[in-house]
Amino acid sequence: MPDAVSVIATKRDGHTLSSDQISWMVDAYTRGDVADEQMSALTMAILLRGMTRVEIREWTDAMIASGSRMDFSSISRPTVDKHSTGGIGDKITLPLAPLVAACGAAVPQLSGRGLGYTGGTLDKLESIPGWRADLTADEMTRLLDDPAVGAVICAAGADLAPADKKLYAxxxxxxxxxxxxxxxxxxxxxxxxxxTGALVLDVKCGSGAFMKSLDQARELAATMVELGTDSGVDTVALVTDMSTPLGLTAGNALEVQESxxxxxxGGPADVVELTLALAREMVAAAGLDGVDPADKLRDGTAMDRWRSMIAGQGGDPAAPLPVARHTHDVVADRDGVVTRVDAMAVGIAAWRLGAGRERQGQQVQAGAGVRMHVRPGERVSAGSPVFTLHTDTPERFDGALEALTDGWAVGDDAPAASPLILDRIGT
Incomplete structure (x- = not known):
């Protein structure tokens, strides 16, 4: 039987871990038989030494085996999911899930809450009165198989890969x-x-993403596509730009309204572009030939699915969304063209206004966040608003303004246009 010290030493010295070493180490750590300091030493060795494709697959399998698997085989429609690595203003899941459901697929979207400057999908939806994130497996299956719904956005159960939760912390x-x-x-x-039967990944790249460089983003995308493919899940990834926030809003209720x-x-052109690009990938992965998601936006069926999905999870789709009690405008000091809006700066400003949390379990403000009035390439006049800051606690304005100080610029010439979708990885 393996032991923690020998497993750590194997990877420390640059060797490949065996399947037995990986499965034992992950299981023992999850059960509490391997100490935090020992797993810390192994994860540092992995960071420095890397892992082979086989090692990554076996590590993933071991984390899956630490809990239970969900089973949607009884659902009458093909299942397909999407995952984003996270960014500023990334509300794409909200319109995407009901849109793909309107195209004929079932979308079991397990999402999370935000921590730090990245917003959480569940936090956004919890700004809708009555909506609940926690569903049982039976509730999920019923909503997914309901011809009027077909999508859920909810929290993952505690028994889904519990090793991952412990390891991530x-x-x-x-x-x-x-x-x-x-x-x-x-x-x-x-x-x-x-x-899920198929998976589409949105791997973000840029200042507001975890992967700052295109090479890093491509490596992560390719690794995840390989893992999905090796596990029998049809997987494809889009690498997308996150140097500028998605859309015009960052914050919970603000992003729901934009969705x-x-x-x-309607909505901002970049949000529509990415929603449709991901929807088309998901529809294709689900084998639904001849369906164009754009038609479902135009004819209102995607909105119908949204209302049914929200109501199915206890929410009131007709209820007004929360509005922050205080606002503050950031204005341009000269005429010109917006040359830059930095995603990270906007994300930190929204977080400091109360849209995000500093620690797990902390409450967020539903109405807090940042609304942008112009995007790079658009003209502004001196004194016109570039951002509006929203919060219930006006003492937060100073910290948000500090975050934005070097986060945007106005010049004489428009910046060169850059694509939103940078690469596609997968078959």
């Missing part, structure tokens, strides 16, 4: 989050355990 405090093999295994263990604009046939 450890990596977060030991400087080992940046390991691409472990990021890939963390994401894919939950997605494979979820039991409703998209479902109503």
């Amino acid at each position: 450890l990596r977060d405090v030991t400087g080992t989050v940046e390991s691409i093999p472990m990021i890939a295994a963390s994401i894919m263990s939950k997605k494979i355990a979820e039991g 409703l604009d998209v479902l109503a046939g």
Whole structure:
């Protein structure tokens, strides 16, 4: 039987871990038989030494085996899911899930809450009165198989890859989050355990993303596509730009409203573009030939699915969304063209206004966040608003303004246009 010290030494010295070593170590750590400091040493060795494709797959399998798998085989429609690695203003899941359901697929979207400057999908939806994130497996199956619904966005159960939850918390405090093999295994263990038949990944790249460079993003995307493929899940990834926030809003209720604009046939062009690009990938992966998601936005059926999905999870789709009690405008000091809006700066500003949390379990403000009035390439006049800050606690304005100080610029010439979708990885 393996032991923790020999497993650590194997990877420390640059050797390949065996299947037995990996499965034993993950299981023993999950059960509490391996100490935090020992798993910390192993994750640091993995960060420095890397892992082979086989090692990553076996590590992922071990994390899946630490809990239960979901089973949607009784659902009459093909299942397909999407995962984003996270970014600023990334509300794409909200219009995407009901849109793909309107095309004929079942979309079991397990999502999370935000921590730090990245917003959480569940936090956004919890700004809708009555909506609940926690569903039983039976409730999920019923809603997914309901011809009027077909999509759920909910929290993952505690028994879905519990090793990942414990490992992520450890990596977060030991400087080992940046390991691409472990990021890939963390994401894919939950997605494979979820039991979806196909998966589309949105891997963000840029200042507001975890992967700052295109090469890093491509490596992570390729690793996750390989993991999905090796596990029998049809998987494809889009690498997308996150140097500028998605859309015009960052914040919970603000992003819900922007998602409703998209479902109503409007909304910012970049949000519509990415929603449709991911929807087309998901529809194709589900084998639904001849269906164009754009038609479902135009004819209102995607909005109908949204209302049914929200109502099915206890929410009131007709209720007004929360509005922050205080606002503050950031204005341009000269005429010109917006040359830059930095995603990270906007994300930190929204977080400091109360849209995000500093620690797990902390409450967020539903109405807090940042609304942008212009995007790079658009003209502004001196004194016109560039951002409006929203919060219930006006003492937060100073911190948000500080975050934005160097986060945007106005010049004389428009910046060169850059594509939103940078690459596609998968068959």
